[in-house]
Amino acid sequence: MQRYYSVGSNMAATDETSALLRSFECEQNLLSRPDGSANVRQGDTSVLAAVYGPGEVKMSEEIIDKATLKVIFKPKIGLPGCAEKLQERLLRNTCESVVLAVLHPRSGVNIVLQVIQDSGSLLSCCINAACMALVDSAVPMKCLVSAVTCAVMEEGRIVLDPDSKQEKESSAVLTFAFDSRENNVVTCSTKGCYTPEKYQECLSACGAASRNISSFFRQAVERRMSKEL
Amino acid sequence: MADSVGKVVIPGDILSEFRASEKTSKVALGPGLRQEGEEVLVTKGGILRHKEPNLYWIDCHQRRYIPAKGEDVIGIVTVKSGDVYRVDIGATQPATLSYLAFEGATKRNRPNVKVGDLVFAKLLVANKDMEPELVCIDSGGHSSGYGVIPADGGFMVHTSLNLVRKILSPNCDILKFLGKNVPFETAVGMNGRIWVKAKTPKDTIVVANAIASSEHMTNAQIRTMIRQLLDKLSGF
Amino acid sequence: MKEVPMSTCEREFILKAIRDRKRIDGRQTYDYRRLKVSFGMERGCCIVDLGDTKVLAQVSGKIEEPKKNRPTEGSIIINLELSPMASPAFEPGRPTESGIEMNRILERNIRDSRAVDTESLCIVAGEKVWSIRADVHVLNDEGNIMDAASIAAITALSHFRRPDVSVMGEEVTVHSPEDRDPVPLSVHHMPVCVTFAFFDQGEFLLVDPNRSEERVMDGRMVVGMNMHREICTLMMSGGMLLVKEQVLRCSQIATVKVAEIIELIQRALDKDAQARQAGEKCGFAESVPTNKITTNRKEATAIDTTAAAQQASQVIQEAGPVDKPMSNMLVQAPGTVQIGEGLVNTWDVDDEDMESEEKEGREKSVTNGREAVATSKPTERKRPVKAGEGTVSHAEGSDSEEEETVMLFQGDDETKSTEEPDSTALMQPSNSDKPAKKKGKKKKAAQK
Numbered sequence: 001m002q003r004y005y006s007v008g009s010n011m012a013a014t015d016e017t018s019a020l021l022r023s024f025e026c027e028q029n030l031l032s033r034p035d036g037s038a039n040v041r042q043g044d045t046s047v048l049a050a051v052y053g054p055g056e057v058k059m060s061e062e063i064i065d066k067a068t069l070k071v072i073f074k075p076k077i078g079l080p081g082c083a084e085k086l087q088e089r090l091l092r093n094t095c096e097s098v099v100l101a102v103l104h105p106r107s108g109v110n111i112v113l114q115v116i117q118d119s120g121s122l123l124s125c126c127i128n129a130a131c132m133a134l135v136d137s138a139v140p141m142k143c144l145v146s147a148v149t150c151a152v153m154e155e156g157r158i159v160l161d162p163d164s165k166q167e168k169e170s171s172a173v174l175t176f177a178f179d180s181r182e183n184n185v186v187t188c189s190t191k192g193c194y195t196p197e198k199y200q201e202c203l204s205a206c207g208a209a210s211r212n213i214s215s216f217f218r219q220a221v222e223r224r225m226s227k228e229l
Numbered sequence: 230m231a232d233s234v235g236k237v238v239i240p241g242d243i244l245s246e247f248r249a250s251e252k253t254s255k256v257a258l259g260p261g262l263r264q265e266g267e268e269v270l271v272t273k274g275g276i277l278r279h280k281e282p283n284l285y286w287i288d289c290h291q292r293r294y295i296p297a298k299g300e301d302v303i304g305i306v307t308v309k310s311g312d313v314y315r316v317d318i319g320a321t322q323p324a325t326l327s328y329l330a331f332e333g334a335t336k337r338n339r340p341n342v343k344v345g346d347l348v349f350a351k352l353l354v355a356n357k358d359m360e361p362e363l364v365c366i367d368s369g370g371h372s373s374g375y376g377v378i379p380a381d382g383g384f385m386v387h388t389s390l391n392l393v394r395k396i397l398s399p400n401c402d403i404l405k406f407l408g409k410n411v412p413f414e415t416a417v418g419m420n421g422r423i424w425v426k427a428k429t430p431k432d433t434i435v436v437a438n439a440i441a442s443s444e445h446m447t448n449a450q451i452r453t454m455i456r457q458l459l460d461k462l463s464g465f
Numbered sequence: 466m467k468e469v470p471m472s473t474c475e476r477e478f479i480l481k482a483i484r485d486r487k488r489i490d491g492r493q494t495y496d497y498r499r500l501k502v503s504f505g506m507e508r509g510c511c512i513v514d515l516g517d518t519k520v521l522a523q524v525s526g527k528i529e530e531p532k533k534n535r536p537t538e539g540s541i542i543i544n545l546e547l548s549p550m551a552s553p554a555f556e557p558g559r560p561t562e563s564g565i566e567m568n569r570i571l572e573r574n575i576r577d578s579r580a581v582d583t584e585s586l587c588i589v590a591g592e593k594v595w596s597i598r599a600d601v602h603v604l605n606d607e608g609n610i611m612d613a614a615s616i617a618a619i620t621a622l623s624h625f626r627r628p629d630v631s632v633m634g635e636e637v638t639v640h641s642p643e644d645r646d647p648v649p650l651s652v653h654h655m656p657v658c659v660t661f662a663f664f665d666q667g668e669f670l671l672v673d674p675n676r677s678e679e680r681v682m683d684g685r686m687v688v689g690m691n692m693h694r695e696i697c698t699l700m701m702s703g704g705m706l707l708v709k710e711q712v713l714r715c716s717q718i719a720t721v722k723v724a725e726i727i728e729l730i731q732r733a734l735d736k737d738a739q740a741r742q743a744g745e746k747c748g749f750a751e752s753v754p755t756n757k758i759t760t761n762r763k764e765a766t767a768i769d770t771t772a773a774a775q776q777a778s779q780v781i782q783e784a785g786p787v788d789k790p791m792s793n794m795l796v797q798a799p800g801t802v803q804i805g806e807g808l809v810n811t812w813d814v815d816d817e818d819m820e821s822e823e824k825e826g827r828e829k830s831v832t833n834g835r836e837a838v839a840t841s842k843p844t845e846r847k848r849p850v851k852a853g854e855g856t857v858s859h860a861e862g863s864d865s866e867e868e869e870t871v872m873l874f875q876g877d878d879e880t881k882s883t884e885e886p887d888s889t890a891l892m893q894p895s896n897s898d899k900p901a902k903k904k905g906k907k908k909k910a911a912q913k
Contacts, residue, residue: 107321112550138291140272143241200777205770220761221274345473380474
């Protein structure tokens with residue numbers, strides 16, 4: 001069975017059997033008010049994330065033995081609705097699995113995400129931005145989390161890190177988040193129909209790509225610290 | 230382990246082969262490191278530091294203060310309640326400061342502390358499950374520098390915790406170099422608050438801005454920055 | 466989360482410096498902080514940086530039915546979002562009082578001054594008009610959100626292009642950008658807000674207050690003005706009284722500032738238009754310096770996924786074939802279909818048995834269950850009967866169990882009496898556990 005792999009938005013195909021991640025860019029500590037902030041750009045998709053905490057928390061939201069994690073997702077246009085609430089929940093679950101909340105009981109960690117530009121793979125960009133902002137804020141974490149989106153096209157080929165046009169043309173869009181330590185799946189969110197075989201294929205393709213992103217995260221921290229080495 | 234010291238680590242990294250103290254055969258893990266079974270897990274992204282004989286910690290760019298016992302902090306008195314003051318030190322909870330924790334204070338002779346005052350104090354109690362508690366005296370009952378910071382002409386800057394550690398480290402010569410040119414008084418709180426007071430408000434502003442902008446600078450860059458500032462000072 | 470309180474020390478120092486005509490950040494009285502306008506990839510998207518204050522604006526349009534009293538006018542909605550990203554004091558959801566006030570100033574400044582022509586937004590009178598919405602998100606609050614938001618809103622509105630629309634009789638077609646060039650909104654003039662902060666009952670004033678100055682000010686005045694020196698809004702708040710001259714002075718300063726700001730906006734718009742025409746890459750990414758220590762960039766990278774397909778098929782092979790679900794639908798009664806044994810207790814454990822924690826009893830029930838499962842597999846129809854059998858057999862089991870306990874009890878007693886017929890001591894260290902056991906059993910018996 002022959003398989004095709006596509007390339008990112010405006011890049012030329014280099015090899016038929018390789019998929020491309022769009023250019024990946026990250027800026028940390030760009031906002032002065034939050035305790036940690038990061039802007040992650042994957043191709044044209046751009047998300048700004050800010051972290052406040054561990055700080056004071058409302059009495060009603062206080063958890064006696066761990067920190068309360070709150071994710072606020074801000075769409076660019078209009079007021080947040082049901083879809084945004086779902087997104088918030090997904091992101092909160094992802095972050096909760098990597099943040100060591102037990103180290104700061106009775107406190108609150110707020111993660112605010114603002115969409116700057118949505119050109120596909122928004123969810124994975126949000127997770128990556130939240131992760132970088134958490135690293136910047138130095139909230140204790142078990143490990144990092146890196147997310148990759150892939151799209152299954154009508155004819156069956158898999159596109160890594162699809163742009164919005166590719167997402168629209170695809171029959172299914174799958175997003176996986178992996179932890180940086182053992183490359184286990186932390187979160188999986190899918191939309192559309194696909195076969196179990198395709199799922200497995202997407203999973204291992206995204207797994208390979210996530211390692212690339214994890215190493216990028218390390219580079220970003222290394223660069224940030226380079227003057228103090 | 231020895232090869233990781235001074236290198237950048239990120240959350241999720243596993244470290245081993247720590248050098249234990251010869252006397253107690255123990256390893257002391259500071260902020261950013263956590264024991265998980267037999268391994269040591271890194272929980273913050275930063276540089277692994279080591280101090281002889283057995284102290285390890287992670288240096289990172291943090292802004293939020295996590296109280297640690299024995300650290301000197303600058304707090305803002307927010308409430309007077311009962312026989313304690315509530316003091317904001319930038320942690321998750323306000324810290325308490327007893328009326329009696331000042332030099333020479335007795336039940337009758339209460340210290341003159343008003344809401345909004347700055348206090349330079351030491352953390353007596355600090356752990357994740359309890360309210361932090363401050364004192365303005367040392368174990369001998371003397372003030373030894375702690376107490377209310379007078380509000381006449383000083384200014385406070387809020388900075389990152391990393392900058393505070395950087396300023397206090399013997400390798401950084403910003404305070405020395407700045408002090409040679411502009412004499413000033415300073416109190417540095419580990420919670421990212423630096424109080425400065427020079428002869429004139431103008432000098433105070435210069436010193437405060439010089440300190441606040443030195444976060445991402447090397448020693449050489451700091452020197453040039455200060456020289457430029459001083460040049461401008463004559464015209465400012 | 467609460468904002469860090471301000472100490473009297475800071476407050477007094479700032480006031481003292483202002484009285485000495487000095488500002489903490491080294492600016493002069495009438496200086497603005499560094500103003501930067503950058504555009505996003507989409508039309509109608511811009512970020513305004515005023516010092517460290519950061520505001521994002523996005524304009525969008527949709528077709529709606531017009532208001533009954535104004536059938537030929539489109540609508541303009543301005544929404545200022547004080548995002549919790551900007552400050553720990555901002556809560557998500559309901560807007561604060563100051564948020565509503567600022568939103569209202571923005572509306573008055575842009576919509577009520579008729580800066581954007583609403584009549585040209587009409588498509589079919591009384592039926593279809595464009596509704597233009599400007600979302601202004603505050604991303605970082607370091608003071609003077611008002612000016613930054615007003616600059617962002619008007620810049621985004623001028624940058625926005627709506628799709629072209631043509632009307633052919635009854636039919637309205639919205640053309641895609643490829644089909645026909647989108648059209649800009651007709652912006653008559655560009656009103657911009659300039660904020661003044663007052664100290665010492667209006668004696669001292671500052672332009673563009675930063676956050677610490679905002680916290681110590683007595684009151685403020687916002688002047689919304691356009692290039693033609695027309696005041697579009699004027700708002701004064703805070704409990705202070707100003708002398709007439711001070712207001713006039715402010716409006717004069719505002720004219721100068723507005724001219725500077727609008728020139729900058731215009732330049733930014735022109736530059737962006739040129740870049741777009743030349744087909745260059747535009748967007749925020751292009752305006753961020755990449756040589757900063759806090760930024761890191763990675764070019765598009767190829768991921769070797771040749772192994773992916775192989776791994777996938779391997780995983781699936783290892784997992785083995787998926788069991789095809791048996792079609793075990795049951796028609797219990799006409800009109801109902803049942804899958805599985807939802808109504809019948811399939812564990813073959815009845816309540817009586819659950820109560821007894823007797824070891825033998827449990828073993829028995831397990832074996833009973835096993836039998837039931839084994840027999841139930843071949844045919845589904847017999848299931849209810851089977852279950853009945855199970856319970857019957859079970860009842861027997863529990864009966865016998867009771868007997869057993871009784872026997873054990875008796876036996877125990879007997880052995881005791883035979884073993885130690887002449888001993889007066891009731892408790893013996895050797896079989897001290899026996900009486901305890903007995904007690905437990907007695908209890909169970911009593912329960913039954």
